[in-house]
Amino acid sequence: MNREMRLELISQMISEQEIKTQEELQQLLLAQGLHVTQATISRDIHTLQLIKVPGKDGSLKYCFQMDRNHLISEKLRHKLRDALVSMEVIQLFVVVKTLPGHAHAFGVLLDSLDLEGKAGTLCGNDTCLIICRSMAQAENIKKQLDYYSK
Known part of the structure; x- marks a missing residue:
C-alpha cells in the first residue's frame, strides 16, 4: 500500500472511531495488514495535521484540525x-x-x-x-x- 492510500485509511479510521494513541493506531493498521513503524505513524500524524482533543470519556483522542475549530x-x-x-x-x-x-x-x-x-x-x-x-x-x-x- 502506498503512502497516499495509508493516509486515506488513517483519515477514515480517525473519522470513524476514537483513537487515543499511536500504538492503538499502529494496531488498527496491523489488523488491516499494514506493518508500519512508530516513526511512520508519527510522520503520518504530522502530515495529516492531527491534534488531540478530549474524547467522549474525557481522555484525549486524535482528530483533524478542522474538527477542533x-x-x-x-x-x-x-x-x-x-x-x-x-x-x-x-x-x-x-x-x-x-x-x-x-x-x-x-x-x-x-x-x-x-x-x-x-x-x-x-x-x-x-x-x-x-x-x-x-x-x-x-x-x-x-x-x-x-x-x-x-
Whole structure:
C-alpha cells in the first residue's frame, strides 16, 4: 500500500472511531495488514495535521484540525448565548461585556480561533477586550461574533 492510500485509511479510521494513541493506531493498521513503524505513524500524524482533543470519556483522542475549530466555534456559540451581556466596537477594539466570571473563558476561546485581524485579547472578570489590527477588522470581528451569538 502506498503512502497516499495509508493516509486515506488513517483519515477514515480517525473519522470513524476514537483513537487515543499511536500504538492503538499502529494496531488498527496491523489488523488491516499494514506493518508500519512508530516513526511512520508519527510522520503520518504530522502530515495529516492531527491534534488531540478530549474524547467522549474525557481522555484525549486524535482528530483533524478542522474538527477542533468546529468544536471551539460551537463552544463560543454556547458561551455567547449564555453569558454575553453586550458587545461594541471602539476604534481598534471590540469590547465584550459578559456575566461576572465569564470573560476569561471568552478570551481562551477567542485566542483559539483564527480571527483575521485579531492581535490578541485582554480579559478581566466581566470584560474581554479584543485588540484588532484595524478599525475595519474590528467591525468584521464583531460581525462574526454577532453571527455566533444568534
